[in-house]
Amino acid sequence: MKEWKNHQRNEDKEVEILDFNHSRSGNKRVRKKQIQQQNTKRKKKNRNKEFAIVTYAFLALFIGMSGYFAYFVQVKSSDFVNNPYNARLDRLEQYAIRGKILAEDGTVLAETQVDDAGNETRYYPYGNVFAHAVGYSSHGMAGVELDANYHLLTSHTFIVNRLANEVIDKKNPGDDVVTTLEVPLQQACYQAMGSYDGAIICIEPSTGKILAMVSKPDFNPNQIDANWNSYVSENSDSTVLLNRASQGLYAPGSTFKMITLLSYLQQNGKSFQFDCNGSFSYDGYEMHCYNGKAHGQEDLIAAFGNSCNSAFSQIGLELDLGEYNKLCDKLLFNRTLPTNLQTTAKSRMDLAEGSNSSLVMQTAIGQGKTMVSPLHMAMIASAIANDGKLMKPYIIDYSQNDGGTVIKQYTTESYGQLLFAEDAKTMQEYMRYVVTNGTATPLNSDLYEAYGKTGTAEFSSNKNKDHSWFVGFAKNAAGKEIAIAVVMENVASGNAYAVPASKQILDTYFSTE
Amino acid sequence: MVHIIVSASRFSMIMLMAIYTYYCFAALRSNISPARQERIYHKQTLVMYELLLNGNLVLFLVLEDMRVLGLMVCEMVLFAITLIIYKKIYENASKSLVNNMCMLLTISFIILTRLDMEKAIKQLLFASVAVVITCFIPILVAKLKVWDKLKFVYGVVGIAGLLFVLVAASTTYGAKLSISIGPIVLQPSEFIKIIFIFFSACMLQDVRDFQYLVKTTIIAALHVLILVASRDLGGALIYLVTYLVMVYVATRKPIYMFLGVAAGALASVVAYYLFGHVRDRVIAWKDPLSVIDDQGYQISQSLFAIGSGGWFGSGLGLGMPGKIPVVTTDFVFAAISEEMGAFFAICIIFICISCFLMIFNIAMQVKDYFYKLIALGIGTLYGTQTFLALGGVTKFIPSTGVTLPLISYGGSSLLSTMILFAIIQGLYVLQVDEGEFDEGMEESPKKRRQRG
Numbered sequence: 012m013k014e015w016k017n018h019q020r021n022e023d024k025e026v027e028i029l030d031f032n033h034s035r036s037g038n039k040r041v042r043k044k045q046i047q048q049q050n051t052k053r054k055k056k057n058r059n060k061e062f063a064i065v066t067y068a069f070l071a072l073f074i075g076m077s078g079y080f081a082y083f084v085q086v087k088s089s090d091f092v093n094n095p096y097n098a099r100l101d102r103l104e105q106y107a108i109r110g111k112i113l114a115e116d117g118t119v120l121a122e123t124q125v126d127d128a129g130n131e132t133r134y135y136p137y138g139n140v141f142a143h144a145v146g147y148s149s150h151g152m153a154g155v156e157l158d159a160n161y162h163l164l165t166s167h168t169f170i171v172n173r174l175a176n177e178v179i180d181k182k183n184p185g186d187d188v189v190t191t192l193e194v195p196l197q198q199a200c201y202q203a204m205g206s207y208d209g210a211i212i213c214i215e216p217s218t219g220k221i222l223a224m225v226s227k228p229d230f231n232p233n234q235i236d237a238n239w240n241s242y243v244s245e246n247s248d249s250t251v252l253l254n255r256a257s258q259g260l261y262a263p264g265s266t267f268k269m270i271t272l273l274s275y276l277q278q279n280g281k282s283f284q285f286d287c288n289g290s291f292s293y294d295g296y297e298m299h300c301y302n303g304k305a306h307g308q309e310d311l312i313a314a315f316g317n318s319c320n321s322a323f324s325q326i327g328l329e330l331d332l333g334e335y336n337k338l339c340d341k342l343l344f345n346r347t348l349p350t351n352l353q354t355t356a357k358s359r360m361d362l363a364e365g366s367n368s369s370l371v372m373q374t375a376i377g378q379g380k381t382m383v384s385p386l387h388m389a390m391i392a393s394a395i396a397n398d399g400k401l402m403k404p405y406i407i408d409y410s411q412n413d414g415g416t417v418i419k420q421y422t423t424e425s426y427g428q429l430l431f432a433e434d435a436k437t438m439q440e441y442m443r444y445v446v447t448n449g450t451a452t453p454l455n456s457d458l459y460e461a462y463g464k465t466g467t468a469e470f471s472s473n474k475n476k477d478h479s480w481f482v483g484f485a486k487n488a489a490g491k492e493i494a495i496a497v498v499m500e501n502v503a504s505g506n507a508y509a510v511p512a513s514k515q516i517l518d519t520y521f522s523t524e
Numbered sequence: 525m526v527h528i529i530v531s532a533s534r535f536s537m538i539m540l541m542a543i544y545t546y547y548c549f550a551a552l553r554s555n556i557s558p559a560r561q562e563r564i565y566h567k568q569t570l571v572m573y574e575l576l577l578n579g580n581l582v583l584f585l586v587l588e589d590m591r592v593l594g595l596m597v598c599e600m601v602l603f604a605i606t607l608i609i610y611k612k613i614y615e616n617a618s619k620s621l622v623n624n625m626c627m628l629l630t631i632s633f634i635i636l637t638r639l640d641m642e643k644a645i646k647q648l649l650f651a652s653v654a655v656v657i658t659c660f661i662p663i664l665v666a667k668l669k670v671w672d673k674l675k676f677v678y679g680v681v682g683i684a685g686l687l688f689v690l691v692a693a694s695t696t697y698g699a700k701l702s703i704s705i706g707p708i709v710l711q712p713s714e715f716i717k718i719i720f721i722f723f724s725a726c727m728l729q730d731v732r733d734f735q736y737l738v739k740t741t742i743i744a745a746l747h748v749l750i751l752v753a754s755r756d757l758g759g760a761l762i763y764l765v766t767y768l769v770m771v772y773v774a775t776r777k778p779i780y781m782f783l784g785v786a787a788g789a790l791a792s793v794v795a796y797y798l799f800g801h802v803r804d805r806v807i808a809w810k811d812p813l814s815v816i817d818d819q820g821y822q823i824s825q826s827l828f829a830i831g832s833g834g835w836f837g838s839g840l841g842l843g844m845p846g847k848i849p850v851v852t853t854d855f856v857f858a859a860i861s862e863e864m865g866a867f868f869a870i871c872i873i874f875i876c877i878s879c880f881l882m883i884f885n886i887a888m889q890v891k892d893y894f895y896k897l898i899a900l901g902i903g904t905l906y907g908t909q910t911f912l913a914l915g916g917v918t919k920f921i922p923s924t925g926v927t928l929p930l931i932s933y934g935g936s937s938l939l940s941t942m943i944l945f946a947i948i949q950g951l952y953v954l955q956v957d958e959g960e961f962d963e964g965m966e967e968s969p970k971k972r973r974q975r976g
Contacts, residue, residue: 059888065904075920079918080873080918083919084831092832099828099829177531
């Protein structure tokens with residue numbers, strides 16, 4: 012028999028076993044050998060308990076990993092597969108004809124036409140109107156063409172067709188992608204922008220669907236190949252290809268007073284009184300109201316409605332800058348926006364504690380170093396409309412095979428509460444006041460109830476050239492809702508541009524069913 | 525036409541793999557009769573050959589290279605010899621473990637042939653050498669009784685070996701691992717981990733007191749620290765986990781385990797702030813796409829491959845696994861998943877689980893305490909290394925840069941894993957040989973009791 016080396020490891024155990032043996036056998040003279048054997052057996056059993064624990068721990072790790080792996084392949088992989096760095100995408104073109112891009116109602120926005128010789132041409136029926144939203148598929152791609160590239164080049168056509176195509180060496184039809192874009196709304200936005208540069212983006216607050224997205228200057232995607240060199244040549248300062256709605260960064264102007272207001276409400280509540288005489292001086296820096304207008308005695312809501320720079324300079328100085336910064340971070344400044352779009356710009360707001368008072372005053376009214384994207388402002392408006400809850404913006408609704416069977420459905424995703432529900436309700440009240448009594452009165456309509464904030468952003472030393480802003484939302488009795496951000500560049504002065512443009516868009520949206 | 529065959533083969537290969545994996549677990553059921561078990565193992569062997577045939581024929585069509593067929597024949601012969609050795613000479617060996625070893629090698633040969641013919645040929649050579657070397661190991665383990673008396677040898681050789689690597693090794697991918705002796709490139713730490721298990725088992729077989737345990741732990745920690753200094757973090761982690769589990773089982777005190785894990789966690793945090801390469805791995809793990817041009821390139825490429833392949837894979841030769849850096853070693857799993865499908869890849873995970881369970885099963889049955897600890901150490905080491913390799917590639921955990929046992933390219937890794945498996949076979953042989961004896965031992969006290 013083999014000698015067990017560990018039998019004397021623990022004397023307590025031995026005594027224990029001796030007792031155990033004693034009671035069971037009734038024999039007082041237990042031989043040492045027997046103790047050893049019993050001891051060994053017992054130890055083996057007990058030791059196996061530790062073995063079992065280790066085994067289960069490893070099993071749990073492996074099963075967890077398999078689960079994660081399956082989850083990755085099923086759910087997360089599309090984020091990776093569709094990345095432009097994934098060289099495999101280029102290869103897909105050999106096997107599939109690029110699918111169509113469709114509007115929400117099935118209208119074709121982009122399709123590939125194949126002539127008798129097998130030459131493929133990408134055709135965009137609406138030309139410039141959907142230029143940035145739909146994008147282009149050559150020269151590195153942009154817009155939905157980029158975001159949905161993988162779907163467009165992957166075929167889920169009926170298996171028999173696929174086999175037949177294999178045999179005769181023919182390409183399979185790629186899947187079609189249905190977007191959230193609405194054609195009439197997109198056209199209204201395109202027209203509302205007129206000949207100005209700038210951006211408009213419309214989002215459905217309850218879902219996050221991007222309903223329309225316009226950026227100007229624009230281009231005709233049908234002629235992208237012919238004009239490409241002029242867009243990207245070194246001596247061209249053209250920003251035609253930039254989608255200003257999602258990637259453009261602008262000084263927010265007075266629309267930023269929404270955030271200043273929210274911070275003040277959180278810190279000090281609604282109590283505020285100010286007597287505006289058209290300008291405000293502090294610490295040697297003078298702030299003027301728009302056109303030097305004196306607003307007289309104002310409470311908080313009136314100051315917001317009048318977009319009073321003097322009052323908001325005072326408000327800015329009263330704010331705890333740490334909390335102000337924290338609120339901006341919470342509202343998605345200085346970080347990648349939570350959207351399903353591949354390329355978005357990060358808004359910037361950074362007001363260090365102890366900044367000099369002139370910078371504080373400027374920041375409070377939306378000047379200073381703060382920069383925002385129209386998409387970001389629309390998201391904030393969308394969250395306010397939705398009682399604080401932000402739905403992640405997305406533009407691809409689902410992909411379907413050539414027979415119309417849905418292959419991949421993108422569901423609405425909640426980001427969570429961007430701001431507290433009660434804060435959102437107060438903001439709604441204040442933004443409604445801007446339309447009923449403030450700077451956006453042209454938006455009063457029987458068709459809908461509009462809420463918002465206007466803005467005029469100075470972007471250069473030329474006082475006669477401004478960016479005109481409107482950020483807000485509107486809803487009707489039937490529950491139809493839309494959040495909107497409009498920015499028009501280089502206009503003569505403020506509200507006379509973005510507000511009427513918004514009116515045109517909202518009128519169109521709410522007059523159709 | 526080739527395209528159709530390759531496409532269809534994806535499904536046939538997944539089917540074969542699924543059947544094989546099912547058999548792995550079907551044979552583990554407790555109420556199964558030995559004869560049935562035998563039949564299942566036999567069928568498993570057949571399925572393995574079918575997969576080898578299927579995979580190589582597809583590769584032949586895709587690569588249009590006669591060498592594929594030559595390789596296939598050599599592989600079949602090698603497996604036949606291996607199976608015969610363990611069937612005829614070591615009658616009592618674990619068939620499950622032999623089958624799994626051959627199956628994992630089959631997958632390795634298929635994917636290496638696909639990725640790099642030269643490496644596949646070399647790997648086949650390594651495997652043949654390893655089979656020859658390891659066929660003596662079970663008998664040595666079972667018959668030589670000196671293994672538990674060499675603790676000083678193990679300790680000295682282990683530390684000296686690792687120190688030598690630290691000083692003399694050339695740096696590959698940021699870690700000092702390889703020693704070149706003429707045409708042969710060795711990774712000594714692959715072999716020292718075996719010695720380390722023996723060392724730990726020797727020391728822990730009789731933990732006399734706390735002081736003794738501290739002494740042992742200091743020597744073990746020295747191993748780990750030298751590895752950290754060589755920047756072989758994956759290796760350090762494997763040694764550490766193996767040692768902790770062995771201490772836990774030997775002392776039966778979870779507190780040591782928790783202390784060890786706490787120390788390990790603390791060390792990781794320190795390492796995170798101290799070493800740039802650790803930080804890089806963590807950054808790449810958190811959001812690889814945001815640093816795709818830099819630290820995240822490798823893991824992103826791996827995930828592109830896995831994601832693009834999807835559940836059924838692109839088909840052998842139709843993917844682009846060549847885009848993944850070090851695809852033949854650390855990231856071989858991503859290449860398999862891309863071309864043979866995620867289903868196939870998950871089956872591999874389950875075959876690895878089956879190997880792990882078999883080793884632990886043997887560890888639980890072994891009576892001799894020293895050998896029990898050896899089996900435990902081998903099982904833990906295998907489990908840890910497999911988990912780190914698979915987890916790193918799939919972004920489940922930060923990448924630690926360890927090879928996937930038996931599948932990754934590399935002679936040292938292959939040989940050391942096959943040695944570990946052979947040691948387990950030796951223990952299995954030992955265990956079954958002593959089986960009758962043990963039963964008799966259990967009966968005798970009962971008889972005595974009856975008499976009393």
